[in-house]
Amino acid sequence: MSDVTVRQLAEVVGIPLDRLLAQLGDAGLEKNDADAVLSDVEKLKLLTFLRHSHGRGQGELGEPKRVTLQRRTVSELRQGKIPGKGVKTISVEVRKKRTYVKRSELPELSEQRLEAEKARLALEEQQRREQELLEAQRAQEEARRKAEEEERRRREEAERAAEEQRRREEQARLEEQRQREEAEARRLAEEQAQAAAPPAAEPPRKAKAKPSAPPRPVPIPAAVRPELVAEAEETRRGKKKAAGERGKPHDEDLQELEELRGKPKKRKLKLTKAPPPEVRHGFEKPTGPIVREVTVPQSITVSDLAQRMSVKATEVIKTLMGMGVMATINQVLDQDTAVLVVEELGHKAIPQVENVLEAEIMATMNLAAQAKQAPRAPVVTIMGHVDHGKTSLLDYIRKSRVAAGEAGGITQHIGAYQVKTSHGAVTFLDTPGHAAFTAMRARGAKVTDIVVLVVAADDGVMPQTREAIEHARAANVPLVVAINKIDKPDADPERVKQELVALQVVPEEWGGDTQFVNVSAKTGEGIEALLDAILVQAEVLELKAPYDIPATGVVLESKLEKGRGPVADILVQAGQLRKGDFILCGMEFGRVRAMFNENGKPVKEAGPSTPVEVLGLSGAPNAGDEFIVVADERKAREIALSREERLRSSKLAAQQATKLQDVFSRMESSGETVDLNVVIKADVQGSLEALRGALTELSTDKVKVKVIGGGVGGISETDANLALASNAIIIGFNVRADPGARRLIEERGIDVHYYSIIYEAIDEVKKSISGLLEPEYKEQIVGNAEVRDVFRHPKFGAIAGCMVTEGQVRRNLPIRVLRDNVVIFEGQLDSLRRFKEDVMEVKAGMECGIGIKNFNDVKIGDQIEVYEKVLVQR
Known part of the structure; x- marks a missing residue:
């Protein structure tokens, strides 16, 4: 390249002269004249400067990292003609400047784009794999469907071919039989014709003729009459x-x-x-009636009895009507009546001895009781008031003892687990509290050996704490008190001990027999001491069980799981339960197909005090049902069906509560001391203590009155369960039962007595003990109404706008006003209206206005109870 002047270079490049001179000055070239000559070296230096200024340096290959482009566009705008001036033209110059930076020079953007590109490629790869997998699954499904279709088509063709072959063979057989019969008929016709033809001239004898055989009878199809x-x-x-x-x-x-x-x-x-x-057909009319031996259980329905005698149910009903008994096809007959019916119809009745199969089971259990016994782990239930730390204490024990070495903690599969200590094992029942504890005991299952009573050190004794103590005493189970939350600043364990002493729970250091342990479920303080106290109490109880016998135990819980069927959580109480054993659980039976421990791991055998999860039963048994290992499945099925039939036919509850009027008869029949268990619920604490003391003093040498539970407030479902489990009666003083308790009382027939005067309660219990109960007027609740709103009337005062929830409200019957299930007023109705009309009664589901005589303190949410007195013969 030859040397050029600054002016020539500006014209070649296309930039103004003054700008080129400024760039030369910035590049370090002193060129102030437009005619100054630029050599090749100077031009290269200028180019290098411009590259550095535009691209901020160069790469290894000399490529710019930044490029700046400038573009100038000149255009013209023409306006319309202006009178006297012509067309006006306007020049418009547009300058654009763009800078492009190399992507590799942006570290953040390049890294983000690289990560985005990698993510996009990974997503595309994953989508491609999923598409390939989906296509493979589709292809596999299509191949399976085609194979099934081909198999079904081939099977149908084979069936059609077989059917066609059978049809052809049948046709060939029939055709052959027809031909044989036609030939036989023709032969017989020819013989008859020859026999009937006139005798002809005897031909010359050639040989001695053989005598003809007698004609064979024509075979006749069996379908012909x-x-x-x-x-x-x-x-x-x-x-x-x-x-x-x-x-x-x-x-x-x-x-x-x-x-x-x-x-x-x-x-x-x-x-x-x-x-x-x-x-001739082979049936012959019997010459005499068939006498059957009919096994008659303790109770049987008419239809089942008719089926066992192979007669119609109408015949049994006719026989019963002839005996003076009107019965239906589903009516249950007792054993004596059924025996008379069987003998009346000409059959032999065999009365079945009750519980023959159960006697075999009891004999097996008696033999097991005589076996050699060894120490077993104690079974512990934790009880206490709400929010006193029962769950936290269980969680800490579980995490520190059971979950040691388990990745991710423990997964509870059953409602019980074992804790391993240096002195032995302890089995904890994960129950929701004393309600489940008592409900299971009400079903006849004594599972718990020790009760741990949890009391918060900052809260003290609460109502549910008292209930837990009463339930444990009713079950005759020893207590171990755990004073929790001692890590709190306001914790006062001494105050808790004093409050428990008032409930006759005395610590050992104060001369009592109950162990007290201070624990903290948050920090873990005292957990070791609590486990040691439980083991000490277990040593005092000397808990033992036989090991080398068929296993027995109780069902803790059961459920139905999808894919697994009936699953039962059981606690082995004696013997060894092994995989493959045949077990009987209440009315269910089956074979142990699999067993799992509390961690969900399969086990092959389980010993006493060991909780396991069992699969393989015919159904889900009830919680509290006892199980036993039997010899074979046939015996288990037989016993289970017998229990189911007995339960269905009798329709009796498993256990009935004591009636107050039966105390004297029980005392006379037994001839020994009778315990009358009582649960007292009152409106205030003073009435409760007065009733407790007065009833306890009524005890005699024949009847001992024991108040096993009591409290302030309405009768709850927990109280009903306690009375059912302890065979007790309930006395309500100015209180009523809540809906859950009323439902349980009606279903199980628990004896409940309501009183408003303390002397009436004392006199009735005293008369029942003395056997001097006379006919009485018993209160019967007619209806209940709930107050939804309160209105003011100038004549009647406060008018309660009510919705009748149960029964009916009658105007001429006495009423009680209840607030939180506690009686606050007794009296009469002043008015009963529906809309604007006075009515005599309002039924359930209707609204009405109620005015109460001499009472204006009615509030929203109160209950108005309508009752009547009915004469009851004792």
Whole structure:
């Protein structure tokens, strides 16, 4: 490149001269004249400067990292003609400047784009793999569907071919049989014709003729009736005789035989002659009635009794009506009545001894009780008030003892688990509290050996704490008190001990027999001491169980799981339960297909005090049902069906509560001391203490009154469960039962007595003990109404706008006003209106206005109870 001047370079490049001079000055070239000459070295230096200024340095290959482009565009705008001036033209210059930076020079953007590109490629790869997997699954499904379709089509073709082959064989057989019969008929016709023809001249003898065999009887199909066969034979013989006389072919005979072997004629024929022995059927009328041996259980329905005697149920009902008993087909008969019915119908009745199979089970358990016993782990239930730390204490013990070495903690599968300590094992029942504890005991299952009572050190004794103590005492289970939350600043364990002493729970250091342990479920303080206290109490109880016998125990919980079927959580109490054993759980039976421990791991055997999860039962048993290992499945099924039939036929509850009027009869029948257990609920603490003291003093040498539970407030479902489990009666003083408790009381027949005067309660209990109960007027609740709103009336005062929830409200009956299930007023109705009309009664589900005489303090949410007094004969 030759040397050029600054002016020439500006013209070649296309930039203004002054700008080029400024760039030369910035590049370090002192060129102030437009005619100054630029050498190649100077031009290269200028180019290098411009590259550095635009691209901020160069790469290794000399490529710019930044490029700046400038573009100038000149255009013209023309306006319309202006009078006197012509067309006006305006020049417009547009300058654009863009800078492009190399992507690799942006670290953040390049890294983000690289990560985005990697993510995009990974997503595309994942989508591609999923698409390939989906296509493979589709192809596999299509191949499976085609294979199934081909198999089904091949199976149908094979069935059609087999059916066609059977049809052809049947047709061939029938055709062959028809040909044989036709040949036989022709032969018989020819023989008859020869026998009926006149004698001809005797031909010369060539040889001695053999005597002809007697004609064989024509085979007749079994479907032909005997009377048809007899008449056809008679007709055939007459026709053959006539035809022999005329010498004509016997076509009528052939037609008659064809009709007999095909479809019989649709005409009624009379039997004129007994059929031959070859076609007579094998049924013979019995010469005498069949006498059956009928096993009669303790109770049986009419339909089942008729089925066992193989007679219709109407015959049994007719026999019962002849005996003066009106019964239906589903009515249950006792054993004596059923025996009389069986004998009346001519059968032999065998009375079944009750519980024969159960006696075998009891004999097995008695043998097991005599086996060698060894120490077992104690079974512990934790009880206490809400929010006192029961769950936290269980969680800490579980995490520190059971979950040691388990990745991710423990997964609870069953409602019980074992804790391993240096001195032995402890089994904890994960129950929701004393309600489940008592409900299980009410079903007859004594599971718990020790109760741990949890009391918060900052809260003290609460109502549910008292209830837990009463439930533990009613079950005769020892207590271990755990004073929790001692890590809090306001914790006062000494105050808790003083409050428990008032409930007759005395610590050992104060001269009592109850162990007290200070613990903290948050920090873990005292947990070791609590486990040691439980083990010490277990040593005092000397808990033992046999090991080398068939396993027995109790069902803690059961459920139905999808894919696994009935699953039962059981606690082994004696013996060894092994995989493959046949077990009987209440009315369910089955074989142990699999067993799992509390961690969900399969086990092959379980010993006493070990909780396991069992699969393989025929159904989900009830919680509290006892289980036992039996010899074979047949015996287990037989016992389970017997229990189910007995439960269905009797429709009796498993356990009935004590009635107050039965105390004297129980005392006379037993001849020993009778315990009358009582649960007292009152409106205030003073009434509760007065009733407790007065009833306890009524004890005599024959009857001992024991107040096993009490409290302030309405009768709850927990109180009903306690009375049911302890065979007790409930006395409500100015309180009522809540809906859950009323439902349980009605279902299980618990004896409940309501009183408003303390002397009436004391006198009635005293009379029941003395056996001097007279006919009384018993209160019967007619209806309940709930106050929804309160209005003010100038004449009647406060008017309660009510919704009748149960029964009916009658105007002329006495009423009580209850607030939180506690009686606050007793009196009469002043007015009862529906809309604007006075009415005598309002039924359930309707609204009404109620005015109460001499009471204006009614509030929203109160209950108005309407009752009447009914004469009851004792």
